[in-house]
Amino acid sequence: MSLEEKNLPFDEYVYNDKWRSRTIDVKTYWEYHKRSIENLEEFWASIARELEWFRPWDRVLDASNPPFYKWFVGGELNLSYLAVDRHVKTWRKNKLALIWEGEPVDQAGYPTDRRKLTYYDLWREVNRAACMLHCNFGIKKGDRVTLYMPMIPELPIAMYAAWRIGAITNVVFSGFSADALADRINDSQSRLVITADGFWRRGKVVRLKEVVDKALEKAPSVENVIVYRRLGLNDVPMTEGRDWFWDRAMAGVPHNAYVEPERLESTHPSYILYTSGTTGKPKGIVHDTGGWAVHIYATMKWVFDLKDDDIYWCTADIGWVTGHSYIVLGPMLMGATEVMYEGAPDFPQPDRWWAIIERYGVTVLYTSPTAIRTFMRFGEEWPRKHDLSTLRIIHSVGEPINPEAWRWAYRNLGYQNVAFGSTWWMTETGGIVISHAPGLYLVPMKPGTNGPPLPGFEVDVVDENGNPVPPGVKGYLVIKKPYPGMLHTIWGDPERYVKTFWSRFPGVFYAGDYAIKDRDGYIWVLGRADEVIKVAGHRLGTYELESALISHPTVAEAAVIGIPDPIKGEVPMAFVVLKQGVAGTDELRKELRQHIRNTVGPIAEPGQIYFVTKLPKTRSGKIMRRLLRAVATGAPLGDVTTLEDETSVEEAKKAYEELKKEVS
Numbered sequence: 001m002s003l004e005e006k007n008l009p010f011d012e013y014v015y016n017d018k019w020r021s022r023t024i025d026v027k028t029y030w031e032y033h034k035r036s037i038e039n040l041e042e043f044w045a046s047i048a049r050e051l052e053w054f055r056p057w058d059r060v061l062d063a064s065n066p067p068f069y070k071w072f073v074g075g076e077l078n079l080s081y082l083a084v085d086r087h088v089k090t091w092r093k094n095k096l097a098l099i100w101e102g103e104p105v106d107q108a109g110y111p112t113d114r115r116k117l118t119y120y121d122l123w124r125e126v127n128r129a130a131c132m133l134h135c136n137f138g139i140k141k142g143d144r145v146t147l148y149m150p151m152i153p154e155l156p157i158a159m160y161a162a163w164r165i166g167a168i169t170n171v172v173f174s175g176f177s178a179d180a181l182a183d184r185i186n187d188s189q190s191r192l193v194i195t196a197d198g199f200w201r202r203g204k205v206v207r208l209k210e211v212v213d214k215a216l217e218k219a220p221s222v223e224n225v226i227v228y229r230r231l232g233l234n235d236v237p238m239t240e241g242r243d244w245f246w247d248r249a250m251a252g253v254p255h256n257a258y259v260e261p262e263r264l265e266s267t268h269p270s271y272i273l274y275t276s277g278t279t280g281k282p283k284g285i286v287h288d289t290g291g292w293a294v295h296i297y298a299t300m301k302w303v304f305d306l307k308d309d310d311i312y313w314c315t316a317d318i319g320w321v322t323g324h325s326y327i328v329l330g331p332m333l334m335g336a337t338e339v340m341y342e343g344a345p346d347f348p349q350p351d352r353w354w355a356i357i358e359r360y361g362v363t364v365l366y367t368s369p370t371a372i373r374t375f376m377r378f379g380e381e382w383p384r385k386h387d388l389s390t391l392r393i394i395h396s397v398g399e400p401i402n403p404e405a406w407r408w409a410y411r412n413l414g415y416q417n418v419a420f421g422s423t424w425w426m427t428e429t430g431g432i433v434i435s436h437a438p439g440l441y442l443v444p445m446k447p448g449t450n451g452p453p454l455p456g457f458e459v460d461v462v463d464e465n466g467n468p469v470p471p472g473v474k475g476y477l478v479i480k481k482p483y484p485g486m487l488h489t490i491w492g493d494p495e496r497y498v499k500t501f502w503s504r505f506p507g508v509f510y511a512g513d514y515a516i517k518d519r520d521g522y523i524w525v526l527g528r529a530d531e532v533i534k535v536a537g538h539r540l541g542t543y544e545l546e547s548a549l550i551s552h553p554t555v556a557e558a559a560v561i562g563i564p565d566p567i568k569g570e571v572p573m574a575f576v577v578l579k580q581g582v583a584g585t586d587e588l589r590k591e592l593r594q595h596i597r598n599t600v601g602p603i604a605e606p607g608q609i610y611f612v613t614k615l616p617k618t619r620s621g622k623i624m625r626r627l628l629r630a631v632a633t634g635a636p637l638g639d640v641t642t643l644e645d646e647t648s649v650e651e652a653k654k655a656y657e658e659l660k661k662e663v664s
């Protein structure tokens with residue numbers, strides 16, 4: 001069938017033929033869901049039994065000290081064992097685990113750097129790396145290891161090596177700045193940093209090690225740095241006695257090294273991942289071992305329906321939670337073959353992703369709305385160049401997907417014959433919570449929705465007082481019962497854990513998102529209800545950007561807001577009050593932009609910087625970002641009775657109008 005013929009008339013409520021045998025109606029689904037909630041512990045235990053435990057659990061859920069829930073108490077397991085050793089004992093031993101493609105291409109556009117690792121290769125590398133960490137650097141159970149690495153196989157290898165010996169990983173996105181890295185190292189008190197000399201991005205070399213050096217000036221807990229030579233740069237600054245090249249450090253490790261996987265308690269922390277919130281420094285979200293594994297295993301089956309002949313590709317970066325759960329742990333728990341790509345989606349041309357899908361016959365794709373919108377702009381001629389008919393499931397994550405983007409991808413990538421959902425979850429939930437689940441059932445898809453909550457998750461939409469709102473009414477998204485992948489605390493700050501997530505509506509988990517539930521019980525997450533900004537799906541706190549601006553010598557005060565953007569979902573805008581006598585010039589604007597890039601990272605660069613002499617505040621001194629958002633989007637101001645000084649809004653408006661004129 002030609003691609004054109006596959007563009008059949010489109011129906012808002014979609015069934016598709018690859019799945020017809022499995023589709024069920026919404027009512028049947030809700031009956032199934034109800035049973036899972038009523039027998040919550042047995043439901044999750046039945047899934048947990050499919051994994052291999054060194055010791056079975058005594059209790060499925062210990063809810064004696066809420067909200068400090070514990071899952072599979074008494075159980076012992078190891079993620080590295082589950083993801084690698086288990087497959088090596090079966091026919092999967094020489095099955096491909098990882099197909100990695102670097103960014104560079106030759107004249108013909110063909111990738112020049114490729115690596116394919118079988119499960120046996122992976123097992124060997126993980127063991128050797130675990131031996132290196134333990135024998136050469138003395139890393140042991142409970143130690144924190146920070147990984148600041150590009151998308152190369154050594155990142156999952158190092159994570160599994162760490163988990164094998166019970167170390168706790170702290171992955172920091174390689175696009176974050178030295179300051180952001182230093183904060184995260186310090187808060188986690190990491191002993192070791194693993195990094196690379198650099199990587200390729202859009203045809204350019206990004207040097208990473210220098211950033212680590214800068215961060216370490218402020219991070220004294222670090223004893224050693226391991227540097228993987230991705231690029232083989234010969235001018236990498238190395239500090240004697242502290243920094244070691246990965247290959248040198250590995251040289252003494254026997255080829256057939258074997259490190260016994262630690263028997264870790266189910267509740268042992270596997271990783272910390274820092275997220276930005278409304279106030280204060282980034283929070284170190286802590287996840288356990290057993291609960292997380294069970295949640296990820298279940299969702300891999302339900303949401304991605306992964307089978308042995310699938311080729312799976314998640315386009316996220318491991319520096320964010322999606323990569324943790326659905327690049328590193330998920331596919332490998334399943335013994336799947338997955339694709340991993342180092343570089344930019346549009347390098348050397350806007351069809352790079354489609355070339356990759358065609359090259360490896362990708363069947364299951366996990367991606368983001370921002371990526372889809374970016375490709376929409378490039379045009380459908382790019383996916384048309386390639387045969388994407390292998391795809392049978394597509395999911396997106398990270399931000400709401402607008403129906404137009406959904407339709408575009410459904411047609412141009414899925415040929416109207418895929419299951420396609422928008423999976424809702426967050427760093428705090430550890431895994432997917434609301435989603436279509438073609439591996440379990442498929443209820444009718446509706447473009448733009450997240451679908452019903454997965455079985456085992458009791459989700460609701462509530463009003464200010466915590467009462468459920470009727471269908472169609474906007475409210476706050478909450479999760480009413482504990483579930484295995486949930487966060488367990490904030491690193492070093494259990495009080496903040498209780499306060500941030502469990503105090504807004506006592507006894508239930510507050511997600512911080514606005515949502516609507518429709519008549520079928522499908523959830524439509526609309527966006528954040530707090531000051532978190534989602535730039536291209538990347539989560540940034542207004543606080544982080546504001547404190548970065550204030551750290552500049554010319555800035556007295558700053559307020560940052562996110563405003564809608566047709567491609568990236570949201571972009572940050574900054575309103576800045578300069579110190580007395582400082583002139584707000586274009587030069588300074590440029591400098592402040594660069595300052596944000598240096599202190600937070602390039603993803604945080606504001607779309608625009610407005611200079612004002614005061615910020616709109618309440619009488620109690622709280623910045624009213626809502627008003628700034630109204631100014632920057634041209635929306636009505638709404639209630640301004642709490643505003644202390646109305647001229648502040650007028651001024652913000654003026655600053656906005658002036659720049660708008662200049663730009664147009």
Ligand code: WTA
Nearest residue numbers: 397398399400422423424425426427525539
């Ligand atoms: C948003 C990413 C709408 C939401 C896995 C949430 C979504 C935040 C979706 C968490 C979706 C994530 N539809 N919004 N399918 N998925 N979000 O921690 O606002 O980086 O609170 O985790 O992303 O972002 P985080």
